Amino acid sequence: MSCSSRVKNGVHLFKLPLxxxxxxxxxxxxxxNLPDEDCIxxxxxxxxxxxxxxxxGTVLIRWMIREFTDLQHAKITRNCIGRPYLTNNNRWQGNFNLxxxxxxIVAVLTHQGRVGVDVEKIDRFNEDIMPYALSEADIxxxxxxxxxxxxKLFFELWTMKEAIYKTGLFSNATPTLLDTVVLKNKCNDIYTQLxxxxxxxxxxxxWDRELLLVKQTTLNRSQLFNATTINRI
Known part of the structure; x- marks a missing residue:
């Protein structure tokens, strides 16, 4: 079984402690073991x-692509908001996010469609910011x-907004303008898991593909370190 076949029917979530x-x-x-632009x-x-x-985060992305796809020489760059993506690639139809x-630190990979992920640490927040960050239904x-x-609920809702936004499916919106309640009720091709x-x-x-399962893997730093210093993409 190839590496890519292990996640071709689902979304794989990798979790790495800081x-x-x-x-x-x-x-x-x-x-x-990183390209010059990533080092800078x-x-x-x-x-x-x-x-x-x-x-x-950069090392995790490269490890994930190398281990779970057939791409051995991936060119990774970032868009204007810092989202990493592959360039000069015409044969892989998957997607990833960090x-x-x-x-x-968390990262996701899927071999079909679009995917986004967001993690937040629950902390105290000023409720006065809610009208600027959430929809009326959220509030x-x-x-x-x-x-x-x-x-707890505020940060759960915020991770959902960020994850939806980071799929790139709503590029004309911002996380604060995304109404997650409306999207989940009206968009049949948007799926989320908390x-x-x-x-x-x-x-x-x-993600945007039906019947995909989220598979979780928790990594430790030594696993990532040993694999990364031996291989380079």
């Missing part, structure tokens, strides 16, 4: 947390749930 700060030699080894983009970040999220927040749901669960990486980090995956 973990403690990389040692200098670990960062250098990972950077050594990563090193622009001044704070080690931001730099580590960018580095591990997100990170708090203690986790109604939050206002009618218990006060202790409002932050998951939790842990109690503080909700993840929503969105």
């Amino acid at each position: 973990g403690p700060q990389l040692l200098q030699w670990e960062s250098e080894a990972l950077l050594l 983009r990563t090193l622009r970040y001044k704070h080690w947390l931001d730099r580590q999220r960018a580095l591990l 997100s990170h927040s708090g203690d986790w 109604y749901m939050i206002n009618h749930c218990s006060k202790v669960n409002r932050a 998951l939790y990486v842990d109690q503080k980090h909700p993840v929503t995956v969105c």
Whole structure:
């Protein structure tokens, strides 16, 4: 069975803990296996947390494509909003996406259609921002749930908005303008699944193909490190 056949009928979600700060030699080894443009983009970040999220996220994408597709020399670039995508590729019909927040980095891959993912860390939020971030239906749901669960529901709804937006299916909209209730009720070709990486980090995956299952894999840094420093795409 080929690598690509393992996910051809579903969406595969990969979860990677951010973990403690990389040692200098670990960062250098990972950077050594990345194209120059990715190294430059990563090193622009001044704070080690931001730099580590960018580095591990880039490495995760390349590992995922190498391990779960038949593409061995993928050209990856980013659009104006930073979304990574493949260029100069005419034979692979799949899609992938990346997100990170708090203690986790997540990535999704599908061999059919479009896919988006978003992870957020549940934290306190100012309810005054809700009219600028959510639809009226979203706000109604939050206002009618218990006060202790409002932050949880807010971030669940926000991950859904971001995941839908990041599929690229609604390129003329922004996450704040997407009415998730209307979309889920009226768009028969939009599917979402809410998951939790842990109690503080909700993840929503969105895709546009019926009967696809979300398969989950939790990675550790050593797995990614060992595979990446041996292979390069």
